[in-house]
Amino acid sequence: MRPILMKGHERPLTFLRYNREGDLLFSCAKDHNPTVWFADNGERLGTYRGHNGASVKLWNVQTGAQLHTFSFNSPARSVDFSVGDKLAVITTDPFMEVTSAIHVKRIAEDPSQQSGESVLTITGPSGRINRAVWGPLNRTIISAGEDCVVRIWDSETGKLLKESDPEVGHKKPISSLTKSADDCSHFLTGSLDKSAKLWDARTLTLIKTYRTERPVNAVAMSPLLDHVVLGGGQDASSVTTTDHRAGKFEAKFYDKILQEEIGGVKGHFGPINALAFNPDGKSFSSGGEDGYVRLHHFDPDYFNIKI
Amino acid sequence: MSVDKSAKPSKLRWGELDEDDGEDLDFLLPPKQVIGPDENGIKKVIEYKFNEDGNKVKITTTTRARKLAKARLSKRAVERRNWAKFGDAVHEEVGSRLTMVSTEEILLERPRAPGTKAEEAKIAGDNLAQLGKGGAVLMVCRSCGKKGDHWTSRCPYKDLAHPTETFIDKPAATETAMAASGAAKGAYVPPSMRAGAERTGGSDMRRRNEENSVRVTNLSEDTREPDLHELFRTFGPVSRVYVAIDQKTGVSRGFGFVNFVNKEDAERAINKLNGYGYDNLILRVEWATPRSN
Numbered sequence: 001m002r003p004i005l006m007k008g009h010e011r012p013l014t015f016l017r018y019n020r021e022g023d024l025l026f027s028c029a030k031d032h033n034p035t036v037w038f039a040d041n042g043e044r045l046g047t048y049r050g051h052n053g054a055s056v057k058l059w060n061v062q063t064g065a066q067l068h069t070f071s072f073n074s075p076a077r078s079v080d081f082s083v084g085d086k087l088a089v090i091t092t093d094p095f096m097e098v099t100s101a102i103h104v105k106r107i108a109e110d111p112s113q114q115s116g117e118s119v120l121t122i123t124g125p126s127g128r129i130n131r132a133v134w135g136p137l138n139r140t141i142i143s144a145g146e147d148c149v150v151r152i153w154d155s156e157t158g159k160l161l162k163e164s165d166p167e168v169g170h171k172k173p174i175s176s177l178t179k180s181a182d183d184c185s186h187f188l189t190g191s192l193d194k195s196a197k198l199w200d201a202r203t204l205t206l207i208k209t210y211r212t213e214r215p216v217n218a219v220a221m222s223p224l225l226d227h228v229v230l231g232g233g234q235d236a237s238s239v240t241t242t243d244h245r246a247g248k249f250e251a252k253f254y255d256k257i258l259q260e261e262i263g264g265v266k267g268h269f270g271p272i273n274a275l276a277f278n279p280d281g282k283s284f285s286s287g288g289e290d291g292y293v294r295l296h297h298f299d300p301d302y303f304n305i306k307i
Numbered sequence: 308m309s310v311d312k313s314a315k316p317s318k319l320r321w322g323e324l325d326e327d328d329g330e331d332l333d334f335l336l337p338p339k340q341v342i343g344p345d346e347n348g349i350k351k352v353i354e355y356k357f358n359e360d361g362n363k364v365k366i367t368t369t370t371r372a373r374k375l376a377k378a379r380l381s382k383r384a385v386e387r388r389n390w391a392k393f394g395d396a397v398h399e400e401v402g403s404r405l406t407m408v409s410t411e412e413i414l415l416e417r418p419r420a421p422g423t424k425a426e427e428a429k430i431a432g433d434n435l436a437q438l439g440k441g442g443a444v445l446m447v448c449r450s451c452g453k454k455g456d457h458w459t460s461r462c463p464y465k466d467l468a469h470p471t472e473t474f475i476d477k478p479a480a481t482e483t484a485m486a487a488s489g490a491a492k493g494a495y496v497p498p499s500m501r502a503g504a505e506r507t508g509g510s511d512m513r514r515r516n517e518e519n520s521v522r523v524t525n526l527s528e529d530t531r532e533p534d535l536h537e538l539f540r541t542f543g544p545v546s547r548v549y550v551a552i553d554q555k556t557g558v559s560r561g562f563g564f565v566n567f568v569n570k571e572d573a574e575r576a577i578n579k580l581n582g583y584g585y586d587n588l589i590l591r592v593e594w595a596t597p598r599s600n
Binding site: 001002003004005006007008021023024033035037038041042043044045046047048049062063064241250253261262263264265266267294296298299302305 | 383405410413418498
């Protein structure tokens with residue numbers, strides 16, 4: 001396959017997300033300008049300008065106009081809309097004396113009626129909470145972060161329901177978390193301990209572990225085939241001081257069930273920070289520390305790979 | 308002008324036509340007509356031309372264009388396709404080239420060739436059977452040193468063994484020591500040489516090229532690196548094969564280098580293959596002399 005390279009960002013990528021129909025690709029980087037691209041040919045549709053600090057903004061996807069700004073007193077790390085888009089969960093970093101927190105906001109139908117009040121605020125985990133997502137039927141919130149523990153919270157009361165077993169769980173900070181395509185029956189976490197783990201979203205039991213030889217910064221699950229993709233690479237700060245082969249910047253494909261490696265896709269010259277699968281499962285994109293988004297449309301033979 | 312006329316005397320000039328207005332215009336062809344495409348996608352093209360007898364012929368071509376089944380795009384996705392650009396994308400410079408298609412073909416690199424796993428088991432089985440028969444074939448994998456499990460070419464660890472790792476050699480250590488002592492004196496030490504830096508052999512690369520290196524000359528133009536590897540690996544583990552290719556023409560320049568892991572293997576290869584007939588040429592194999600600079 002010949003990937004499409006998109007160079008719209010000046011700084012390392014942090015997030016990639018497709019819309020539900022898979023025709024738009026949203027990318028976020030550390031340069032404050034979220035960008036939207038056409039997912040088929042990689043043409044840039046627009047950028048969302050206006051970010052300048054600790055806030056979460058609601059945008060009009062079509063025009064790039066700001067609809068609402070949620071201000072926080074510490075940087076926001078991740079956002080996830082609930083099923084039905086009525087609620088959003090936002091995580092904020094620890095900063096000065098402020099501890100990290102998970103905020104739930106109600107998203108109003110009419111943006112002018114939008115209130116900035118949190119419906120629920122959860123604190124407790126130490127260190128950054130790198131990801132928080134909605135669990136099955138919006139009943140729970142699943143969070144993971146620097147304290148290496150995956151937690152499930154009640155989304156109504158904010159009560160801690162479950163914590164991952166430290167015996168089987170990650171040993172180093174969890175950098176990414178992605179839900180399965182079927183409204184989160186299971187989810188995948190990637191960690192700097194060079195592994196990714198597949199969990200049951202209701203019982204928080206460990207289902208599978210995928211071992212690799214690089215710290216994992218990003219994970220994605222194919223909605224079409226039983227494949228998972230892990231991306232990462234050596235710490236960005238040591239990239240320039242070592243041989244490029246030592247970096248291991250490929251996106252690695254694993255069989256979800258057999259936990260065996262299927263293959264690798266090379267290309268980035270920095271660690272991969274973000275991965276996303278098109279909802280049709282026929283293409284995926286990766287974003288790296290190098291500032292590039294690489295959009296890969298699979299060759300036909302990808303779909304008959306056997307191991 | 309005159310030159311022009313003499314060059315193409317038969318060519319009709321628009322200006323001349325106007326003068327000959329009253330004359331017979333039969334030699335002119337009516338313009339091409341295109342009708343449609345209509346709602347069924349049928350398009351008619353009417354053309355006129357002279358056949359070899361000089362008669363005017365009307366040619367009507369009817370074509371039906373069928374719409375390809377639209378790649379299942381939802382209505383809203385089609386709508387979004389026509390959205391106006393916004394933000395920084397509005398005034399995009401023409402030459403900015405934000406979106407590029409990779410010139411490099413990227414493949415999903417398999418950790419091992421597809422289907423080898425099943426085969427391996429079968430071959431191993433065969434071999435055990437052979438051993439049982441008494442026709443003792445001792446299989447020793449030269450990549451991983453495993454006995455009786457697989458041939459070198461089928462070694463499952465072939466790709467795992469990082470080529471540079473085999474070459475992290477002793478002198479590197481002494482060099483680090485030197486570098487460290489140098490650092491004490493305040494000399495610059497590259498980051499990769501500093502204590503605690505991840506050593507991955509980047510600095511050893513240059514040395515590697517000169518170690519147990521065998522120069523092969525008088526190669527035929529068709530000889531490529533895999534061929535050379537095939538030829539030399541019978542003597543022992545080969546760490547690098549290189550065939551010089553002319554950058555302009557893309558043709559082999561007729562020489563190449565092979566690096567062996569073990570010096571003895573290289574020596575044997577030189578003894579055996581020097582003067583060996585390969586692809587109707589006689590190979591010359593010798594120790595590679597390090598570059599003078």
